[in-house]
Every structure is written in C-alpha cells, then in structure tokens.
Amino acid sequence: MEKQLIRLLLDYEFYSNNKHKLTKELFPAPIDGLFRTITHAHDKYSRSLTFDEVEELHRALNPTATTAAMTAIYDLLDEIKKLDPIGPDVASDVLDSIWRKEIGRQIASAALDLSDGTVEGLGRVKELIEKAEGGFVPNTQDGAIEADLDELEAFFAQRDCWAFNIPTLAEKLPGGASGELMILFARPEVGKTAGHVSLVAGPGGFCDQGARVLVFTNEEPGERTMMRAVSARTGMTRAQIMANKPLAKQRMGNLREKLTLYDDKNVELTLDYIDAECKKHKPDVIVIDQLDKVTTHGSFDRPDLRLAHIYRSAREIAKRNNCFVIAISQAGAEADGKTHVTPVMLDGSRTGKFAEADIIIGIGTYPNTGGEEDMTRILYVGKNKINGFHGAVACILNQELSRYEA
Secondary structure (H helix, E strand, C coil): CHHHHHHHHCCHHHHHHHHHHCCHHHCCCCHHHHHHHHHHHHHHHCCCCCHHHHHHHHHHHCCCCCHHHHHHHHHHHHHHHCCCCCCHHHHHHHHHHHHHHHHHHHHHHHHHHHHCCCCCHHHHHHHHHHHHHHCCCCCCCCCCCCCCHHHHHHHHHCCCEEECCCHHHHCCCCEEECCCEEEEEECCCCCHHHHHHHHHHCCCCCCCCCCCEEEEECCCCHHHHHHHHHHHHHCCCHHHHHHCHHHHHHHHCCHHHHEEEEECCCCCCEHHHHHHHHHHHCCCEEEEECHHHCECCCCCCCHHHHHHHHHHHHHHHHHHCCCEEEEEEEECHHHCCCCCCCHHHECCHHHCHHHHCCEEEEEEECCCCCCCCCCEEEEEEEEECCCCCCEEEEEEEECCCCEEEC
C-alpha cells in the first residue's frame, strides 16, 4: 500500500489535499526516503512530478549515498511505475488504511510503556485511541503569513530581472535574476553558444539592458565567440564587419564596455578563478560555456560527484556575487533529432544538475528529412521556478548573426 501511495503523491493536487495527514513515519525504509524527496520537491516547486524527476532529485538530495543504496531506489521506482493507477476514492481508502496502521503501531508502543509501569503512557494511549476514532485532524500552523499585496508587489519589484530578448520565450518566461542559475543545453552543433550570445549581445539583450556580462568559454576560441557577439549586436555577418569596420564599431555601442570574455588559452578556468573575477568586476550576468568542462582540483570517487560539486558551486557563485549565472551544458545522445529536449536528456542528469538550477531550457530541432536544414529551434522549458511555465516555444536560429529570432 505504501508503494501505491508514493505513486499517488507524485500528483501535486493529491499531495496538497492530503499533506496534513502525511508523516515520514507512515513509510518503511527505503520508501521513507522517496517520501522525503517528493515532499521536498512539492514544497519547493508546487507542481506534479515525473518518476524521472524524483529519481534525479533523490540523487541530488543524497550526494553521499552509496551505489547500492541508489540502485535500491531505482529498483523501487521501477516497481512503483508498474503499479496500476487507482482512482481518488480508492486513494483515500489507501491513505486511511496506512494511517490507521501507523496509529495502531503507536498505540501498541504506548501500551507497552504502560505494561512496564510508565504511568505517563496512559494519557498517550487515550489520545491515540481518540485520534483513531475521530479520523484525520488537519494540522494548523501558528504564525501563518498573511499575504499583503503591496508587500508582495514590493518584493517582486526588487527582483533584479534581466529580460530574455527572444520574443516567443519572453512571452512565457520573463527572464533571469540575480542569484539564480539557468542551464541551457543541447546536442553539439544545435546552437548552444548562439543561444547565450543572442541573449547577451542580441537586440534587447542583457548588454542592451545595461548588464555587465562576463563570459567564460572552454568550448571554442574566445575570438570566435566575441565575433559572434559582434555579429549579434550589429546585425552584420563577419564578412560585412571586416568590409566596413567603421559601421560595425558604430553599431557595437556599449558592447566593449559591457561584455568581457575569457577563454582557457592563457588561464585555467576553475570555479575559484571564475569566483575571483566576479568579485573583482561585480557582473550582473555570467555565462560559463561549458560548465561541465571547468577544471576541478581534488579527487572525486565518481564522475557524478564531481558534476554535483560543480553545479552546487555555480549556484553558490550566483548567490555570493548576486549575479545571474547561465551554465551551458550538453544533452545526451538520446536528444539527437528530438524536437522536445527535456531535462532527463541533460548529460549527467542524475548528478544534481536538475536540483541546483532555477531554470532549465533544452534546445531541440526538427528531424532532418534530407532537404535543406530547418533552422527552427524549439526551446523547451523543463524547469522554471520563476513563474511555473513548462513547455515549448519555437524560434528561428540565424546562424550568420548568432541570433535567435521570432
């Protein structure tokens, strides 16, 4: 029954309606661990969950778990997946049965105290019997916050948001804010670098909004990324820029003052180096292309622990330096030719990447049918703690200008 209840708890509405009835004591090990993961996710994200998300979050919340322990969780989730779904009426009966079983266990424990001569147990036995006869009694929260609309408006007005300049995306997701971490990921040659260049340097991008931006790249020569940024800013191809430098300089505007780029030719791109540069220059936005490939020192027992450390550190950099961090990452092979690239296709998705990010966007393509390449790109918002939107928006990749356009 407990496994069936775990399946039901993936639904946010069911969880919300019954959370006052639930405690970890209702579940034996290792099911209690899944319960803690699910309640943590619901309280944080306020939406229904998939099995894949629970698996990723459990890994992220238990970074020191042994391989054997995680294998047991994976097997348990596979077993729960195979259970037949049940309706709301039966679900209520299942929860009631589990609850009464736990009350019975508590009564037996209190009665044992009485048999040992512990008088204090008598009141506890009476209380438990009354509880069992009366059914569930919702918990009340002392000191509940009364929502004041003026205070809420002031809070969100203080959110230092850098708006996305891709029209179809901006309609659904306003942008990223200081202290937040966004992951932008795709398969090779799909448009990850063009994606962050467009957001930073394209018309209406972060630089246009006055943001100070640092870009750290270990993916391609810095000069190439900078030329992409100049193209995105000026609306001129590389050939046009070289043929008419005065016009290009005129159109660049404040790009030279607002954008600084680092590559790994002359410096070792470590997390400590990135953090130090942030302290020195106090950026509003930083981009790390690719975060997975930054140099790390020290030893890690497993590759997943290394990646968990990297993404946890990136989030700390965002908070400590009060800046918006965009981490560029790779999609796994299962994303090849996929239109909707979801977080479970994120390379190393079980490492804790999902849990650390505030926003995750995968870039997908339409399958190539052998004709001219379709430059439509599908941006799939797979995680969004900003306004809750999850889903896909379409745009066009202008490769020559490194811009994402409507």
